[in-house]
Amino acid sequence: MSTVVKAVSNSRKMKRLTTVDIVLIAILAIVNGVAMTYIAMLNQLLTAIGGPILTSITLGLYSISGVLAAYIIRKPGVAFFTLTLAGVVQIISGNPNGLVSLIAATTDGLGVEIGFALFRYKRWDWLSTAVAGLLAVPLWFIVASFWFGYYKWGITILLIAFVIRCVSGIILSGWLSKIVGDILAGTNILKGFNIHKQRKKEVNKDESHYSA
Amino acid sequence: MSLSFQFHEKKSFMHSLDPVTKLIWMLCISVLVFLYETSLPQFILFTIVFSSALILAKLSIGFVIRGIWIMLLFSIGFFILQVLLVPGENVLFTMGPLNIYSESVDFALAITLRILTIFTTSLIFVATSDPRDIVNSLTQKMKVPYRYAYSIFVALRFVPTLEQEAKVIEAAQTIRGVGKQKGLKNKALNMKRFTLPLLMGAVRRVRVTANTMEAKGYGAYSDRTYIRKVSYTASGVMFGAVWCITTVYLIVERII
Numbered sequence: 001m002s003t004v005v006k007a008v009s010n011s012r013k014m015k016r017l018t019t020v021d022i023v024l025i026a027i028l029a030i031v032n033g034v035a036m037t038y039i040a041m042l043n044q045l046l047t048a049i050g051g052p053i054l055t056s057i058t059l060g061l062y063s064i065s066g067v068l069a070a071y072i073i074r075k076p077g078v079a080f081f082t083l084t085l086a087g088v089v090q091i092i093s094g095n096p097n098g099l100v101s102l103i104a105a106t107t108d109g110l111g112v113e114i115g116f117a118l119f120r121y122k123r124w125d126w127l128s129t130a131v132a133g134l135l136a137v138p139l140w141f142i143v144a145s146f147w148f149g150y151y152k153w154g155i156t157i158l159l160i161a162f163v164i165r166c167v168s169g170i171i172l173s174g175w176l177s178k179i180v181g182d183i184l185a186g187t188n189i190l191k192g193f194n195i196h197k198q199r200k201k202e203v204n205k206d207e208s209h210y211s212a
Numbered sequence: 213m214s215l216s217f218q219f220h221e222k223k224s225f226m227h228s229l230d231p232v233t234k235l236i237w238m239l240c241i242s243v244l245v246f247l248y249e250t251s252l253p254q255f256i257l258f259t260i261v262f263s264s265a266l267i268l269a270k271l272s273i274g275f276v277i278r279g280i281w282i283m284l285l286f287s288i289g290f291f292i293l294q295v296l297l298v299p300g301e302n303v304l305f306t307m308g309p310l311n312i313y314s315e316s317v318d319f320a321l322a323i324t325l326r327i328l329t330i331f332t333t334s335l336i337f338v339a340t341s342d343p344r345d346i347v348n349s350l351t352q353k354m355k356v357p358y359r360y361a362y363s364i365f366v367a368l369r370f371v372p373t374l375e376q377e378a379k380v381i382e383a384a385q386t387i388r389g390v391g392k393q394k395g396l397k398n399k400a401l402n403m404k405r406f407t408l409p410l411l412m413g414a415v416r417r418v419r420v421t422a423n424t425m426e427a428k429g430y431g432a433y434s435d436r437t438y439i440r441k442v443s444y445t446a447s448g449v450m451f452g453a454v455w456c457i458t459t460v461y462l463i464v465e466r467i468i
Contacts, residue, residue, distance in 0.1 A: 019431050020422040022359060026366035027414045031374065033367070044282070048289025081360070089367045091334060092343050099238055099334055147246065149323040152298045183408065189415050 017081075020192065021073050029086040032065030033093060053157065056164040060172025063108040063136040067129060068177035070116055072184070074124060074194035079116060079132070083109030100147070104140050111135035112173075124198070126178065133174025137165045219342050225451075226269035226340040230442050231349045233452040234337050240459040241333050245326045247466055251318050254325035261332050269336050279335045280328065287324045294320035343368060349442040359431045366421070374414060381409050 017025075046054040066083040087105030115132030141162060145151045150158060181195060190196045221227075226234070241261060248254055265271050298320065300313025343364070350361040385405065425431075 017359075018422075019359075019426050020419060022363050023366055023422045023425070024415065024418045026363040027370055027418060029363075030367040030370050031411060031414060044286035048286045048293070085363055085367060088364055091338065092346065092364070092368065093371060099242055100330055148327070149249070149294070149298075149319060152319060154297075154299065157297075180408075180411070184412065184415060187412060189412060192419070 017073075017075060017078070021075070021078070024073065024193070025069050025078065025082045025085065028065045028069045029082050029089055030093075032062075033086045033089040035061070053161050053164060056161045057168055058172070059137070059165050060133060060168035060170070060174075060176070062104065063112055063133065063169070063173045064177050064180075066109050066112045066136070067132050067173050068181055070112065070132070071124060071129060071177055071181040072190060072193050072195045074121060074198070076117070076121055077113065079112040080106075080109040083112065103143065107139040107143060108136040111137065111139050124195075126175065129174040129178040130170045131174070133169040133172075133177075134166055135169075136173055137162075137169040141165060218338065220271075220339050221342075222270060222340075224268065224270035224340070225447070226264075226336060228445060229340075229448045229451065230353070230444055231341050231346045232353050232442075233444065233448045234341060236452045237455050238333050238337055240455040242330060243459055244462060245329050247462065249319060249322050251321035251325065254322045254329065258325045258329045258332070261329050261336070265332055265336050269340050271336070271339060275339075276332065276335065279339075280331055283328065283331050287327055290327075291320050291324045294323060344440060345442055348438060348440055352438065352442050357434075358436055362430075370414070370417075373417075374410065377413050378406075378410055381406060381413075 043055055043058060046058070063083060065086050066079040069082040070079040083105045084102075087102035090101045090105070091099070112132045112135060115135040116128060118131060119128045145158065150161070184190055185195050185199055188196075229237075241257065244257055245254065248257075262276070265276050266273065295312060295316050296310065298313075298316035300315035300317075300319075302314045304312045304314040304317060306312070347361050347364050350356045350364075351358045390405065
């Protein structure tokens with residue numbers, strides 16, 4: 001082939017997703033997607049018993065792959081890409097909610113992305129993961145309340161559901177991914193990803209501080 | 213995962229359509245179910261979708277029912293809950309201390325049918341679209357860069373591997389005497405003991421897979437060639453156009 005492969009300039013290389021990133025994203029999305037198909041059954045049961053309030057408890061788990069992938073790779077666009085991919089894979093691999101789960105995943109991804117963008121992709125701690133997990137909630141809540149007719153249930157039920165969703169988003173999506181990400185980074189299998197590089201930098205900083 | 217929700221090779225009108233047209237069809241139906249809040253239009257829509265599953269996609273009634281029965285079961289629960297909780301004005305009948313309003317029954321019926329319609333639509337889409345065609349139409353028709361679109365293949369390829377790995381982890385833990393325990397705290401510990409090795413095993417595969425892909429030239433060129441070509445058919449374009457026009461007409465009529 002006569003096409004010449006051009007070397008990608010260094011500044012673009014930082015932002016662009018490498019093949020390793022894409023494969024990691026795909027794997028995280030499928031782990032989450034497979035888990036979600038099982039949780040979807042539980043979710044239907046919770047909807048049948050307790051309507052919008054009980055389903056809200058597990059809601060945070062839906063966006064965990066996005067927050068986790070962004071926390072590990074730490075590049076713009078990762079959260080949105082991961083969750084959209086998780087949505088598409090869920091449709092193909094047989095989630096009974098179909099198109100609903102795709103739209104839910106996309107809106108979640110948008111929220112998480114905005115959450116990390118607010119910190120300009122520079123802060124990766126309890127606060128930024130909490131904000132990202134929290135922002136996964138509102139957009140989908142608006143769509144879902146119209147789609148499933150929650151808005152007719154009265155403002156009290158809606159508010160309770162919303163608060164539960166926010167708490168679930170912060171804990172199950174934001175903080176749980178930070179915990180899982182830190183455990184994974186601690187086992188040294190994430191060498192080469194930004195989470196490992198930045199951890200090493202932090203550790204070095206601490207050591208130099210003690211020696212001084 | 214229920215077996216109904218997988219691609220089944222067959223010859224039918226829906227199978228011959230390309231995924232993009234089917235996606236447009238799905239979007240049209242999603243918009244339409246979103247438009248109405250009374251049970252009659254929802255019922256008409258459900259009948260249309262259900263009959264197109266039988267006639268256009270040539271799926272058997274048993275197949276569709278098998279696909280949606282779990283959903284049907286839960287919809288009934290959701291239906292009862294809505295009938296009891298959604299406020300209304302005209303009392304339809306009284307059941308003990310409870311007043312059943314006709315508005316809430318109507319609304320609950322509409323929402324239940326809406327969920328079933330969306331569910332059946334996704335069933336048709338999944339059962340009639342080859343995943344390879346879905347990815348190919350993403351890259352060929354919707355111009356998604358193939359580096360990103362192919363991540364769907366990567367993800368799907370790992371489903372059996374992960375399932376097998378999950379079985380191995382479970383067996384290994386059972387052999388060592390760490391079986392499933394009862395109680396909420398133990399359940400949480402079980403989750404941790406099971407999920408983390410699974411996740412770590414998966415992450416370990418990442419680098420090897422990525423290296424293999426790059427060694428074969430993945431992502432080296434901005435474009436690539438395809439064995440399978442996805443093309444629009446005349447009847448497919450007609451089908452999409454009819455649905456789009458109907459949807460737009462109904463939206464305009466609804467607003468005015």
